[in-house]
Amino acid sequence: MKTAKYLVPNDYMADPAVHVFNGRLYIYPSHDRESGIPENDNGDHFDMKDYHVFSTGDIETGTLTDHGVVLDTKDIPWAGRQLWDCDVACKDGKYYMYFPLKDKNDIFRIGVAIAGKPEGPFIPQPDPIRGSYSIDPAILEENGTYYMYFGGLWGGQLQRYRDNKALESAEFPAGDEPAIPSRVVKLSQDMLQFAEEPRPVIILDKAGKPLTHGDSTRRYFEASWIHNYQGKYYYSYSTGDTHRLCYAIGDNPYGPFTYQGVLLTPVVGWTTHHAIVEFKGKWYLFHHDSVPSGGQTWLRSLKVVELEYNPDGTIQPIEGGGTGD
Ligand code: FUB
Numbered sequence: 001m002k003t004a005k006y007l008v009p010n011d012y013m014a015d016p017a018v019h020v021f022n023g024r025l026y027i028y029p030s031h032d033r034e035s036g037i038p039e040n041d042n043g044d045h046f047d048m049k050d051y052h053v054f055s056t057g058d059i060e061t062g063t064l065t066d067h068g069v070v071l072d073t074k075d076i077p078w079a080g081r082q083l084w085d086c087d088v089a090c091k092d093g094k095y096y097m098y099f100p101l102k103d104k105n106d107i108f109r110i111g112v113a114i115a116g117k118p119e120g121p122f123i124p125q126p127d128p129i130r131g132s133y134s135i136d137p138a139i140l141e142e143n144g145t146y147y148m149y150f151g152g153l154w155g156g157q158l159q160r161y162r163d164n165k166a167l168e169s170a171e172f173p174a175g176d177e178p179a180i181p182s183r184v185v186k187l188s189q190d191m192l193q194f195a196e197e198p199r200p201v202i203i204l205d206k207a208g209k210p211l212t213h214g215d216s217t218r219r220y221f222e223a224s225w226i227h228n229y230q231g232k233y234y235y236s237y238s239t240g241d242t243h244r245l246c247y248a249i250g251d252n253p254y255g256p257f258t259y260q261g262v263l264l265t266p267v268v269g270w271t272t273h274h275a276i277v278e279f280k281g282k283w284y285l286f287h288h289d290s291v292p293s294g295g296q297t298w299l300r301s302l303k304v305v306e307l308e309y310n311p312d313g314t315i316q317p318i319e320g321g322g323t324g325d
Contacts, residue, residue: 243270
């Protein structure tokens with residue numbers, strides 16, 4: 001598969017998290033919908049209410065099974081609004097879905113829902129994870145230890161926190177100061193809480209200096225993803241308002257990670273968000289764009305394309321087809 005293909009032509013799905021469970025590929029996207037809420041920098045127009053799960057045994061030529069609605073905000077006791085990007089991990093035969101959702105005070109928290117099968121349905125815990133904040137959880141499993149990466153700027157509220165404490169009001173660094181980092185945290189044995197205080201994910205340039213807030217075409221904005229390739233940890237993310245997917249490489253789950261480059265140039269639409277996964281001997285980039293909706297930024301469509309590495313372990317960049325405006 002050398003050209004990108006759309007996966008769910010009859011509905012709007014975005015923000016894919018993708019895993020292989022029991023030899024089958026499972027996709028956990030956000031479910032976009034038309035809410036009529038005007039577009040703003042706070043992301044109020046991304047007013048999603050439920051998740052579907054999709055799966056296939058053959059991503060190249062097979063069909064995708066839609067397992068239907070597997071979690072709905074009406075079943076989450078602490079729900080306010082906006083069910084954004086989720087991820088799923090498997091431990092001891094149970095499947096844990098981690099999802100960001102605003103609580104009744106309009107603060108993003110991260111919740112957990114549990115299923116006995118990868119296709120759900122997922123039953124939510126009564127409360128969000130203690131001490132959780134912001135959006136875009138992504139899970140790494142490493143020899144039986146599970147790490148969550150999370151955080152997003154602007155509507156994702158990450159600028160409202162420092163050292164894991166809420167600030168009186170949002171604060172952005174000066175352009176020459178270190179960028180606001182995403183966070184990484186080890187999960188508890190029961191998968192339901194943080195096992196430690198979240199730590200900053202530091203991205204360094206090739207000279208070993210942390211990327212600055214003003215370095216907006218390279219610094220972190222949202223959409224964490226992490227995967228292993230040839231013994232290295234590849235941390236990838238969106239630069240948000242400059243619309244790139246970039247990646248950085250580290251030697252352990254906590255980083256630091258050294259910036260490598262762009263893996264997907266801007267797509268049509270404002271957000272860009274992805275998952276990278278190996279399936280049946282090939283690597284794939286799952287992502288989204290707003291081409292099918294005619295560029296409506298809140299109505300995004302799922303895509304997949306094959307991803308290729310160079311012999312030195314760098315990733316061959318893919319053209320997203322957008323202008324980046
Ligand atoms: O889908 C809502 C938000 O848009 C996600 O959480 C971000 O990563 C961006 O894709």
